[in-house]
Amino acid sequence: MLSKIKDSFEEIKNSEEFKSWEEKHLSSYLTSIFFIDEFQFDFYNPETDNITSFKKENNEIKVIEEKIFRKEKSELKELKLNEIKISFDQAINLIEKLIGEKYKGEEKQKVIVILQVLKAPTWNITYLTKRFNILNVKINAISGEILEEKIQSAVSFKKS
Numbered sequence: 001m002l003s004k005i006k007d008s009f010e011e012i013k014n015s016e017e018f019k020s021w022e023e024k025h026l027s028s029y030l031t032s033i034f035f036i037d038e039f040q041f042d043f044y045n046p047e048t049d050n051i052t053s054f055k056k057e058n059n060e061i062k063v064i065e066e067k068i069f070r071k072e073k074s075e076l077k078e079l080k081l082n083e084i085k086i087s088f089d090q091a092i093n094l095i096e097k098l099i100g101e102k103y104k105g106e107e108k109q110k111v112i113v114i115l116q117v118l119k120a121p122t123w124n125i126t127y128l129t130k131r132f133n134i135l136n137v138k139i140n141a142i143s144g145e146i147l148e149e150k151i152q153s154a155v156s157f158k159k160s
Helices: 002-013 016-024 088-102
Strands: 029-035 039-045 050-057 060-067 108-117 121-129 133-140 146-153
Touching: 002 016, 002 029, 002 039, 002 050, 016 050, 016 060, 088 121, 088 133, 088 146
Parallel strands: none
Antiparallel strands: 029 039, 029 108, 039 050, 050 060, 108 121, 121 133, 133 146
8 A cells, every 4th residue: 555655645746736735835744644545645834733635536636724633732743655664554464463363353344544653653543343343553654563552342432
């Protein structure tokens, strides 16, 4: 998937929509990549504290600018794709091994992937399982170390 990410990223960067936006947002940088069914590339602008997302939908480049949703203001670090050493497939293999060892019987129904920089570039992968559990695993995208893992029932979420 890393090569697909890089190919999609190049397609976004070469689009007229991105080039036009980039001319006006020189201080912005890639901060995360989100994937459910399509790639979404998120760029942070420290001057405005906004995120601008780019994704390809129905052969069109969609551009969405939003204020950042977060509890407390913290620096969003730049994601540099050339630093990523652990591919998405390797990360998934680590999760499948973890499931075999600790969460037998859990099968993925839907996968949500975020590639972002926490302390280091991190694969933040969430499985919604056929048993209606949510398994979230964070993997260092340079070393392959599992940084965090947790599972909880999807039905345990309460409205606030």
